[in-house]
Amino acid sequence: MAHAFVASLQSEWLKKKGSLASWMVVTGAFFTPTIIIIARLVYHERLPALYASDGFWRLLWKNAWESMAIFLLPLGVMLATSLIAQLEYKNNTWKQLHTTPLPFTVIFFSKFTVIAAMMLQFLILFNLGIWLAGVIPQIIIPGVPWPGAIPYDYFLREDVFYFIDCLPIIALQYLLSLHYRNFLVSIGCGFIFWIGALGTLSWKYGFLFPYTYCMFNYLKAGVETKAAVPPVNIHGMAIGYFLIFTVAGYYLYIKKKDKG
Amino acid sequence: MLSLETHNLSHRFSSGQDVLRNINLAVEQRSIYGFLGPNGAGKTTTLRLILGLLKRQEGSISVFGKPFDKNRIDILRRVGSLIESPSLYGHLSAKENLTIFQKIYQCPAANIPHVLGLVGLGDTGRKKASQFSLGMKQRLSIALALLPAPELLILDEPTNGLDPNGIIEMRELLKTMNREQGITILISSHLLAEIEKLVTHLGIIHQGEVIFQGTLDALKHKQQQTLHIVLEAGDPHAAMRLLLDDGMEALYTDGGIRLPAMTKTEIAAMNRKLVSAGVEVYAIRPVKNDLESIFIDLVNP
Structure with a gap:
């Protein structure tokens, strides 16, 4: 089984090569850092004070x-x-994949693992983008001081939290996109859930909504908003929802009568 | 020894409509089995059930002498398949498409250029599969089916989209693989003419039921039995009376009087008798049914 899983994982990784999803990971990761770099180069006169301040990173x-x-x-x-x-x-x-000598369990989890790996890939590239957004203006604009040491442990901890907080979204979207052939169903549902999450941020029970955890993780950092930052462990709840959606998705996939 | 056997395989859609009724296929090892039937007869549904793409409802399926359900992985390791339209990743090249499945089957990487060469796609380079013509996609799908060096090849209408040359090349390729490597081939088609030069055995399915199964020779024997003569006369009723009085097995049909095959001398004698009895004879023509006509007769009784 482990051997089959590795083989399946390799094949799934190859499949995403050059696909829109893989391009999204790269462009998405560097989008915000690029905007920050441009903004800082435009307002370069503010940079010396900004780079000299404590807590730059x-x-x-x-x-x-x-x-x-x-x-x-x-x-x-x-x-x-x-x-x-x-x-x-x-x-x-699907029909070609389902007639290969792979257990359905392996197919389900190898695809899932690739999606999770893409999420990790995104976080690594985004961290690289943030680093570049700090370093590039300092290199280009003369007289800007080096911003000091990077708080690696803080970055790492937050990365782990964001990763965990995304897992319920990944699991539910995976369930929907495996179950419904029509792409619009999973995208449409996801979009509605995202709007729902935005709408429930200020509600005291908003933390029950599984699409809110990334947002809460950001807002808990002391940003002044109307959001009701929940008094519960949102990361634990994210893991709980992730497990529920994964088991449900797996059950629906295995029980599907028509496999291609 | 049988490579594939189905026993009373039946299937119905969720709407309650019966698609297959008691399908009993017996595909002998090292044979090329043509699975023939008009569109919508149930060929693809049968093949999808055999490959586990549809959940089995009634009946049983054995491949290489083992029940499919309990030995799915072991069986699929030895089977190559192409079901209906090509299944390819459009954003990848031919080689990349094959590499995906080479990883899964864990077969030698050398199989990739080998099968690409077999189907004439050795020089497609980095061209994406989505830019291929339908014929090229079909060839690549066949290469994919051949990739794990299967013992049983299941091909559902593999010549769709191929030009006449492509069909001939495909036929020769399959014949060679069957002869030299002993691969058993189950190939479906809705055109008998397309596969009669390829197959050793035939199963004909119509409206979800197998109406003929046997060797190609058995079907040809059936063809011999259907040789007959058609007579057109001015007064067919009078002609019928004369022929039946003469002890002939004459059958009146819309197109004329149908008679069993006979020699030229017997035909001339019959003609003389009818004319001398005052019956005008407009035409006497022998009808030799080809296999296609037999197929049509079988599916349109």
Whole structure:
């Protein structure tokens, strides 16, 4: 089984090569850092004071994650997950995949692992983008001081939290995109859930909604908003929802009567 | 020894409509089995059931002598397939498409250029599969089916989209693989003419039921039995009376009087008798049914 899983994982990784989902990971990761670099080069006169301030990297981190945590990450995860499953529907390849000597369990989890790996890939590239957003203006603009040491442990901890908080979105979008042939169903549902998450941020029970956790993780950092930052462990809840959606998705996939 | 056997395989759609009724296929090892039937007869549904793409409802399926359900992985390791339209990743090249499945089957990487060469796609380079013509996609799908060096090849209408040359090349390729490597081939088609030069055995399915199964020779024997003569006369009723009085097995049909095959001398004698009895004879023509006509007769009784 382990051997089959590795083989399946290799094949799934190859499939995403050059696909829209893989391009989304790269462009999505560098989108916000690029905007920050451009903005800093335009307003370069403010840079010496900014780079000399304490907590430069934390501020940069917060700026970079602002649009990412609320908009780009949930929507990007939703799209990338749906696109990965859609690769099989669009190319009419489920039937070919399901007639290979692979257990259905291996197919389900190897695809899932690739999506999770893409999420990790995104986080690594986004961290690289944030670093570049700090370094490039300092190199280009004369007289800007070096911003000091990067708080690696803080970055790493937050990355882990964002990864965990995205897992329920990945699992539910994966369930939907495996179950429904029509791409619009998973994207449409995801979009409605995302709007729902935005709408429930200020509700005291908003934390019950599984698409809110990335947003709450950003907002808990002390941003002044009307959002009701929940008094519960949102990461634990994210893992709980992730497990429920994964088991449900797996059950529906295994029980599907028509496999291509 | 049988490579593939189905026993009373039946299937119905969720709407309750019966698609297959008691399908009993017996595909002998090293044979080329043509699975023939008009569009919508149930060929693809049968093949999808055999490959586990549809959940089995009634009946049983054995491949290489083992029940499919309990030995799915072991069986699929030895089977190559192409079901209906090509299944390819359009954003990848031919080689990349094959590499995906080479990883899964864990077969030698050398199989990739080998099968690409077999189907004439050795020089497609980095061209994406989505830019291929339908014929090229079909060839690549066949290469994919051949990739794991299967013992049983299941091909559903593999010549769709191929030009006449492509069909001939495909036929020769399959014959060679069957002869030299002993691969058993189950190939479906809705055109008998397309596969009669290829197959050793035939199963004919119509409206979800197998109406003929046997060797090609058995079907040809059936063809011999259907040789007959058609007579057109001015007064067919009078002609019928004369022929029946003479002890002939004459059958009146819309197109004329149908008679069993006879020699030229017997035909001349019959003609003389009818004319001398005052019956005008307009035409006497022998009808030799080709296999296609037999197929049509079988599916349109």
